[in-house]
Amino acid sequence: MTLISLIGEQPIPNILPALHLKPSRLVLIYTNRTKKQALNLEKFFNQKSQPDTQIETVLIPIQNGYNLAEIADKLRPLLATYEGVAFNLTGGTKPMALAGYQLAQEKAAPVLYLETEGKRSFLYKYQFPKPFALPNLSAPVELPELICIDDYLNAFLPGYSTVGFSKAEGGRFENAIYDALNEHVDEQRAGIKPKGAGSQIDIDLMVRIKNQVAVIEIKDKHPLDEPKKGIDQLNTIGGREYLGIYTAKILVSSTKLSSDIHALAKERKIEIIELLSFRTSKKISPKDQKQLIEAITGLLTPQE
Structure with missing residues (x-):
């Protein structure tokens, strides 16, 4: 299969369908605005490729993501060049999706769309019974666990290092939180430093349950210290331009924070989680552990 993917600012809608479908070729359609994302995706799939699951990546630039004629002129030759073409129309601009849909309809090529809602990801497939017909919708497929924390970071960042828990006093609180969560999440990573960010941005703890990821800022300081810094840090890390809109953001504090901060x-x-028992005993009480586990799993798992 050749999967044609329209690239937007968020890479996850391009990554999950490709990892699930395992196409032999992945064609990335991008504009000047999303060139960085396309190059990062090319690097991502080159790193993920194994001898038995080799994915060839092809990059196709478009000058104007709102010019239907130009988009169609770029996409139409792909249908003549490659066999077994399918379109992932989740990303890109709306005119890019419209042009892709029209060409898929002309050639009766399958159309795919990823919906992520309520911490679950569903892949919809539209199949045209013949050229220019209306498509039939297959039952949506809920995607299984497909990514790890390394995958998630590589999808967004040019590089990173992992240094573990802080060597300062706050490292003890980080370690206690890690231990409390260890049997309740699929994966954890402590002390992540994105490449090129210097000391300005770091991630105290990152956790994953299936395909859902959260970044956790951990604060064990006197309540008079400025907690807004932790919120600003999370806002940057979990922003559209950094780790993206699918990343949950959590601030864990050993002190009671003000209503303004909340x-x-x-x-x-x-999400703010206050574990006040640690401030006095340097241990997380069973009650606070339960609160922590329920809050994290509640954020990252589907709620019936």
Whole structure:
């Protein structure tokens, strides 16, 4: 199969369908605005390729992602060049999706669309029974676990290093949180430093359950210290331009935070978890452990 994917600013809608379908060829259609994402995806799939699952990547630039005629002129030769073409129309601009749909309809090529809602990812497939007909929708397929934390980071970052828990006093709190979560998440990574960010951005803890990922900022400081810094850090890390809109953001504090901080966190879609027992005993009480586990798993797993 040759999978033609339209590239937007978020890479996950391009990655999950390709990892699930395992095409022999992946064609990435991008504009000047999404060239960085396309190059990163090319690198990602080159790193993921194994001898038995080799994915050839082909990059096709488009000057104007809103010019239907230009987009169609770029896409039409691909249908003549490659056999077994399918279109993933989840990313890109709306005119790119429209042009892709029209060409798929002309050639009766399958169309795919990824929907992520309620911490679940469903792949929809539309099949045209004949050229220019209306498509039939197959039952959506819920995607299984496909990525690890390394995959997630490589999808967004040019590189990173892992240094583990902080060597300062706060490292003990980080370690305690890691231990409390260890049997309740699929994967954890402590002390991630993105390449090129210097000391400005780091990730205290990253956790994953299936294909859902969260970044956790951990604060074990006196309540008079400025907690807004943790919120600003999470807002940057989990922004559209960094680790993307699919990343959950969590601030864990050993102190009681003010109502203003809670309001700011809610506005920025950041979950606050207060584990007050650690501040006095340097241990997380069973009650606080239960609160931590329920909050994290609740954020990263589907709620019936």
